[in-house]
Amino acid sequence: MKHLVVVAHPSEDSFTMAITRAYTAELETLGHSQRTYDLYRMGFNPVLSVHELVAASGDHPASAEIVQAQNDIRTADALAVIYPLWWLSMPAMMKGYIDRVFARGFAYDAHSGIVNGLLSGKKSVLITISGAPLSLLVKSGDWNAVQALQDTHIFRSAGFDLLEHLHFDEVAPNLSDATAEQYMARVRACARRHFPAG
Numbered sequence: 001m002k003h004l005v006v007v008a009h010p011s012e013d014s015f016t017m018a019i020t021r022a023y024t025a026e027l028e029t030l031g032h033s034q035r036t037y038d039l040y041r042m043g044f045n046p047v048l049s050v051h052e053l054v055a056a057s058g059d060h061p062a063s064a065e066i067v068q069a070q071n072d073i074r075t076a077d078a079l080a081v082i083y084p085l086w087w088l089s090m091p092a093m094m095k096g097y098i099d100r101v102f103a104r105g106f107a108y109d110a111h112s113g114i115v116n117g118l119l120s121g122k123k124s125v126l127i128t129i130s131g132a133p134l135s136l137l138v139k140s141g142d143w144n145a146v147q148a149l150q151d152t153h154i155f156r157s158a159g160f161d162l163l164e165h166l167h168f169d170e171v172a173p174n175l176s177d178a179t180a181e182q183y184m185a186r187v188r189a190c191a192r193r194h195f196p197a198g
Contacts, residue, residue: 001195003027003034004076008083008094010040015171015180016129020082022184023127026191035072039093046096052103062103069101078123078195079160084171085130088142090150098154107158117159124160125194126151127167127187134169163194 005024009016020036027034037044045065052062062070073079083094090098102108109116128146130137137143147165155162168183 001032001077002075003032003078003080003195004037004072005034005080005082006037006039006094006097007081008039008091008097010093012041014084015168015175015183016082016084018180019127019129019168019183019187023080023082023187023191026188027195030191030195030197032195035076037069037072037097039097044093044097046093046100048096048099052100066100066103069097070103070106073101073119073122076122078125080125080127081155082127083129085128085146088137088146102154102158115157117157120159120161122160123194124155124162125190126155126162126165127190128165129168129171131172132169134167137169164190166190 003024005020005027007016007020011017017038020038024034024036039046052066081094083090089095104110105118107117107119109118128150134143137146151162151165166187168186171183
């Protein structure tokens with residue numbers, strides 16, 4: 001299978017990037033091919049322009065950068081999106097990627113307020129990281145908001161078969177090596193569970 005992995009974290013030495021490397025390495029070990037969009041390192045421009053809004057209506061062609069990003073999704077069998085939760089949402093860099101790449105006419109169409117996803121038949125995995133304990137997010141109702149706004153409203157609405165939203169909580173600068181290794185084992189197991197060797 002062909003995988004596209006999109007990740008957003010400004011620090012190359014972050015836990016987010018380490019998790020990404022573990023996930024992509026496991027995919028390759030399983031015999032899959034993968035391409036990683038490291039949005040910060042590639043200097044992705046997250047700002048949606050007026051021209052792109054017009055382009056989404058079909059009146060003007062999209063920029064070459066967006067055409068390439070959409071083609072990479074189109075040719076992938078599976079998409080993994082990896083980012084930290086900041087203020088219970090994705091970093092602006094990732095949100096800008098979604099705004100620009102998941103455009104009307106490519107990722108979805110909408111008529112009379114009803115959204116029709118155009119990327120059906122593709123699998124996806126969502127991997128997020130937070131400093132807060134997941135139990136606290138669940139108890140407060142915040143986790144329901146994350147799932148509604150990100151899992152359902154973005155990925156499922158675009159037609160993806162969201163196989164799993166894997167979340168790593170209580171990630172802080174003093175994360176122990178033992179806990180970090182447990183988390184690495186979990187992300188490798190996620191890859192094996194959904195994408196066995198083929």
